[in-house]
Amino acid sequence: MNQQVVIAGAGPVGLWLAAELRLAGITVTVLEPRPERDPNSKALTVHPRTVELLASRGLEQPFLEEGLHIPSGHFAVLDSRLDFGLLETDFPFTLALLQSRTEELFEIQARAAGADIRRGHRVTGLTETPDSVTVHIEGPDGPYDEEALYVAGCDGTRSTVRTSAGIPYPGEDFTVLGFLGDVVLDEPPPGVAFSRTGIDGIVMIVQLPGGLHRVVGGVPADVRTDWPGDLTLEELRANVRQVTGTDFGMHSPAWLSRYGNTSRQAERYVKGRVVLAGDAAHQHMPAGGVGLNVGVQDATNLGWKLAATIQGRAPAGLLDTYHDERHPVGADLLEHTSAQTALISAFTTDGQRLRSLFTKLVDEQPSLNRTLAERLSGLHVAYDAPTADAHPLTGRRAPNLTFTDGGDTVFALLRTGRHVLLDLFGPRDDRGTPLATAEDGPLIGPLVTRTGTLTREHTPWAYVTAALIRPDGHVAWATEEDDPEKLAAVTREALDRAGLTGADR
Structure with missing residues (x-):
């Protein structure tokens, strides 16, 4: 078996997933039927949450330098613009950049990380066994097979991977x-x-x-x-x-x-040794330019989970949480793009009055403006906490937290693609050893630790004494425990649950 993962599709989603898997040390082959990159760019817009993910991998600079900065967005092309300046992010704007250039930058990243990208190679089918999946391919020199542990369908709305895996793709045909x-x-x-x-x-x-x-x-x-x-x-x-x-x-x-405005969503994002991301998982009206962004965010959620599963360090059921977390995001995507379509295509007198009313509401209600901007930008996404008593930050995205000592920010710490443990308790004198190196068991998973005090602008984090941030930038666990011994114990429990220690999982 030469490859651990085969990815069908070298669009933005497939290339980003390839880079994410290579960051974790997974061998990857990307298969793309087009011999050359498509010069026609369906997508133009890179939203704030996607720019945050780029910054979390050290790839934001060419996007910031080349992309046109637009400080506002639109919902259903209403006259009232959505003010991204209201958003709590280092990047309160969208970037207008041709998809072909985004793909080029992603491909450079993936190839530099060691991904095998084959153009002119088309996936024709799959054969799955309990231990592997064989991908059937038509290449320039004829048909051949590639065996892998998993195959990722990033091959668009007509996904061969999804169809071959027998994953239903229900929805509605276009009406506009x-x-x-x-x-x-x-x-x-x-x-x-x-x-x-x-x-x-x-x-x-x-x-x-x-x-x-x-x-x-x-x-x-x-x-x-x-x-x-x-x-x-x-x-x-x-x-x-x-x-x-x-x-x-x-x-x-x-x-x-x-x-x-064809609207469809795969019933499952994970089935056996097949996973889906991007347009292979969800199809919708391109209202607001969100499609590429949701696909990249799919891939960021999937990459570290698939890598941990393959490497045998994942907690039980971790890969299934990819579907559990991202399927609702896809459903929400279909809902709000369908709602925008209804407003966009309201070419009647009553329809125009409805648009006028919504325009006034967005103008008059800053909270509505902000809510719509958060939804459009992707900054609103938060995943369900595993327990009812979890800290309120659990499942939410971590902003680019900064520290009083001026060292690496959270986004910089995430560039390794590892979990990040924040030790915010203060001086170590009362505790003796750092949280991540307590003597009651070795760490076996990839982890970056950061000790320090947060700067004051991060209000929801004011009383947090420790937190574990996932490779995709969402909070896995946080606590405000201020007893040193209890803090060490609950931190160790959180690391155990994340599969980052030698504890049984």
């Missing part, structure tokens, strides 16, 4: 279409982003590199259940004129496409 064109505009609207909505339709225009603009939107004729054929430049021009009164001097299309 949208149009997309990457074109040259001789007379573009001012600013980096433009939108116009009304009873005649909706149009959004965003600047792209290389002198192009992306034009997306929909018109009343797009509320339909039949496929009208490929989008033409003439149709795109007519649609934009219908909504805005001009076509902005549109010509020279680099890409023309349609998209729809």
